Amino acid sequence: MFTYTLRRLAFAVPTLLIISFIIFVILDMAPNDPTASLPLTIPPEVRQQIRDALGLDQPMPIRYFKWCVQFFWNEPVNLIEQWTGWTIGDSESRLRVISWQTRSPVVDLIAERMPQTLWVVGMSYVVGILIAIPIGVISAYKQYSWFDQFGTLFSMAGFSVPTFFTGLLFIVIFSVNLQWFPSVYDTTHRVTDWDSFWFQVRQMIMPVMVLALFNASQISRFMRASMLDNLQQDYVRTARAKGLRERAVLLIHVLRNSMIPVVTVIALGVPQIFGGAIITEQIFRVNGLGQLLIVGIQSADIPLVQTLTFIFAVLIVLFNLVADVLYGILDPRIRYD
Amino acid sequence: MPDGAAPILDVNNLKTIFRTRDGEVHAVNSVSFDVGPGELLGVVGESGSGKSVTMMSLMGLLPSPPAEIVSGEILYQGSDVRKMSEAQLRDLRGGDVGFVFQDPMTSLNPVFTVGYQLVEPLQIHMGLSKKAARARAAELLDLVGIPDARKRLSDYPHQFSGGMRQRVMIAIALACDPKLLIADEPTTALDVTIQAQIIELVRDLRQQLGMAIVWITHDLGVVAGIADRVMVMYGGQIVEHAPVGELFANPQHPYTRALLETVPRVDGTRDARLRSIQGQPPSLAAHPASCPFAARCGHVFDRCLVENPERRDVGARHDVACFWDARTREPYNG
Numbered sequence: 001m002f003t004y005t006l007r008r009l010a011f012a013v014p015t016l017l018i019i020s021f022i023i024f025v026i027l028d029m030a031p032n033d034p035t036a037s038l039p040l041t042i043p044p045e046v047r048q049q050i051r052d053a054l055g056l057d058q059p060m061p062i063r064y065f066k067w068c069v070q071f072f073w074n075e076p077v078n079l080i081e082q083w084t085g086w087t088i089g090d091s092e093s094r095l096r097v098i099s100w101q102t103r104s105p106v107v108d109l110i111a112e113r114m115p116q117t118l119w120v121v122g123m124s125y126v127v128g129i130l131i132a133i134p135i136g137v138i139s140a141y142k143q144y145s146w147f148d149q150f151g152t153l154f155s156m157a158g159f160s161v162p163t164f165f166t167g168l169l170f171i172v173i174f175s176v177n178l179q180w181f182p183s184v185y186d187t188t189h190r191v192t193d194w195d196s197f198w199f200q201v202r203q204m205i206m207p208v209m210v211l212a213l214f215n216a217s218q219i220s221r222f223m224r225a226s227m228l229d230n231l232q233q234d235y236v237r238t239a240r241a242k243g244l245r246e247r248a249v250l251l252i253h254v255l256r257n258s259m260i261p262v263v264t265v266i267a268l269g270v271p272q273i274f275g276g277a278i279i280t281e282q283i284f285r286v287n288g289l290g291q292l293l294i295v296g297i298q299s300a301d302i303p304l305v306q307t308l309t310f311i312f313a314v315l316i317v318l319f320n321l322v323a324d325v326l327y328g329i330l331d332p333r334i335r336y337d
Numbered sequence: 338m339p340d341g342a343a344p345i346l347d348v349n350n351l352k353t354i355f356r357t358r359d360g361e362v363h364a365v366n367s368v369s370f371d372v373g374p375g376e377l378l379g380v381v382g383e384s385g386s387g388k389s390v391t392m393m394s395l396m397g398l399l400p401s402p403p404a405e406i407v408s409g410e411i412l413y414q415g416s417d418v419r420k421m422s423e424a425q426l427r428d429l430r431g432g433d434v435g436f437v438f439q440d441p442m443t444s445l446n447p448v449f450t451v452g453y454q455l456v457e458p459l460q461i462h463m464g465l466s467k468k469a470a471r472a473r474a475a476e477l478l479d480l481v482g483i484p485d486a487r488k489r490l491s492d493y494p495h496q497f498s499g500g501m502r503q504r505v506m507i508a509i510a511l512a513c514d515p516k517l518l519i520a521d522e523p524t525t526a527l528d529v530t531i532q533a534q535i536i537e538l539v540r541d542l543r544q545q546l547g548m549a550i551v552w553i554t555h556d557l558g559v560v561a562g563i564a565d566r567v568m569v570m571y572g573g574q575i576v577e578h579a580p581v582g583e584l585f586a587n588p589q590h591p592y593t594r595a596l597l598e599t600v601p602r603v604d605g606t607r608d609a610r611l612r613s614i615q616g617q618p619p620s621l622a623a624h625p626a627s628c629p630f631a632a633r634c635g636h637v638f639d640r641c642l643v644e645n646p647e648r649r650d651v652g653a654r655h656d657v658a659c660f661w662d663a664r665t666r667e668p669y670n671g
């Protein structure tokens with residue numbers, strides 16, 4: 001298993017390099033002009049100088065190579081310096097990936113936005129899983145009961161209604177009409193005491209629930225299908241014939257087997273969550289990674305978009321590996337070596 | 338079995354149906370039988386004759402819905418299983434009554450070690466500590482002839498061969514010293530040499546441990562070797578029941594006779610070839626008002642088509658459900 005993981009990691013390196021190149025090419029082909037949002041009074045020669053200063057006059061392969069050096073070498077070295085306090089080489093002249101729009105290092109921007117996204121998105125995923133698993137288990141165990149029918153309806157609705165719609169619906173109902181929760185997420189809010197903690201909880205509830213319902217509707221279907229599959233299996237009868245309580249049969253024998261495919265689906269879904277969060281973050285004004293990406297696209301901030309998109313790609317490749325490894329851990333019949 | 342000893346299991350008029358979308362399936366129809374302490378009862382019949390459903394009904398192992406036991410009495414040591422609480426029933430299952438199922442490849446849980454699956458009933462029924470249960474589990478694996486038992490406890494089912502898995506199943510069934518072992522075609526999924534080993538194993542274990550056994554099989558040859566008594570099932574009913582010697586010497590029901598002709602004989606002459614029984618198994622959709630075997634029977638006459646024969650005695654502990662008299666080769670009047 002360990003060597004398998006190492007081998008997969010080694011394979012991931014060329015894959016990711018190719019992905020980063022493709023992203024770079026596609027972004028380069030897009031009709032973007034970083035000076036487009038500057039005032040119209042700026043003359044064309046000055047605009048050209050600005051573009052040259054950003055390095056846009058150089059050929060594409062050179063620019064790609066520079067980005068690679070900055071992102072794969074300079075940034076990690078910089079991170080190590082920050083964590084350990086060492087100085088490695090000439091840290092002053094080391095070029096970092098700089099956002100064209102804000103003129104600050106992209107990695108710093110991302111590090112600043114990461115906590116918001118992780119809190120809202122991560123929480124919504126956890127809440128979604130916690131809702132989905134019991135619903136899936138009970139729906140399967142009591143197949144065609146009113147609970148199951150309701151669960152089916154719930155997940156069909158949750159799955160087919162987009163999050164920007166549920167998000168707006170939530171805002172209309174809970175912020176505008178009932179005035180329970182704030183409609184805008186305040187990122188500058190700091191938790192210092194119980195009151196501010198309570199405020200934090202209240203402002204998180206809506207974005208978290210919108211995403212959680214979406215996730216739950218998907219995962220609960222997988223859970224239900226997997227449970228139904230396993231409830232038919234002969235080993236369930238064996239477990240009952242041993243005199244186990246129904247609860248033990250269900251929650252130990254059947255659940256353990258049913259979780260195998262569901263856990264992989266959950267792992268594979270983690271990167272998608274960041275994608276789905278882009279819209280929700282936008283609606284609730286959570287200034288997380290998703291919003292950063294939208295702003296970057298709108299202002300043609302190529303280094304920012306390139307880096308963020310690439311990080312999403314890394315997440316996808318990474319969680320694919322995580323899913324495979326988890327599969328091997330959960331199912332003793334799988335041997336990768 | 339000493340005659341007259343109180344039976345350990347006594348089943349009267351058991352009826353089990355499945356409520357399906359296409360109507361009711363009468364899988365078990367007024368089945369009555371008993372098993373004495375330490376006795377080995379063989380149950381034979383072709384596929385779909387209701388053998389498994391009968392045995393699953395006994396300990397409430399059928400999924401309900403669609404299955405429903407509509408009537409009958411299941412007396413285990415005198416008390417009615419159908420009136421027992423869920424907790425009492427659980428005490429019987431895996432405690433007093435052990436089960437071995439047909440397919441050892443799928444009957445064990447693939448994600449738990451064999452040790453875990455063996456320890457489970459020991460902890461539930463005998464209240465053993467984890468350590469004591471593991472020690473006993475190793476003993477049990479040893480008992481069923483698995484070499485290197487202690488080490489193999491931490492192996493998963495897929496690390497065992499089919500025959501070895503069936504031994505593990507038998508060890509699980511025997512874990513809590515059952516008084517009754519129900520083995521539902523324990524050898525059907527195995528190849529012939531392994532079959533013989535498993536049969537030998539059960540025969541040995543029975544001598545050592547003295548439990549009663551109900552052994553379900555397609556194979557009359559197997560029954561001949563190990564059973565004390567045999568009941569023959571057809572279309573959800575018991576069509577003939579007799580001590581094993583009597584059944585082979587003196588088969589009464591046309592279906593039993595046909596079955597016996599399908600058993601290849603080692604001493605058989607050349608023309609006594611293996612014959613399969615003509616015709617289709619009966620549909621169990623309707624409660625039969627005729628003999629279920631009528632459509633395939635060589636001795637069918639008008640009464641068979643309008644009335645379902647009751648079991649009648651034809652000898653000591655030998656009964657048959659047929660209107661035709663094998664001795665006189667004429668319809669039976671009575």
Ligand SMILES: Nc1ncnc2c1ncn2[C@@H]1O[C@H](COP(=O)(O)OP(=O)(O)OP(=O)(O)O)[C@@H](O)[C@H]1O
Pocket residue numbers: 355357362364382383384385386387388389390391403522555621
């Ligand atoms: N879940 C079910 N739903 C509907 N009908 C069923 C169900 N299970 C069994 N039956 C029916 O009950 C009848 C008896 O089945 P059973 O499994 O007892 O046969 P069997 O004698 O054990 O056969 P085999 O030798 O193949 O194991 C069959 O005709 C089958 O169609």
Ligand SMILES: [Mg+2]
Pocket residue numbers: 388389390521522
């Ligand atoms: Mg069967």
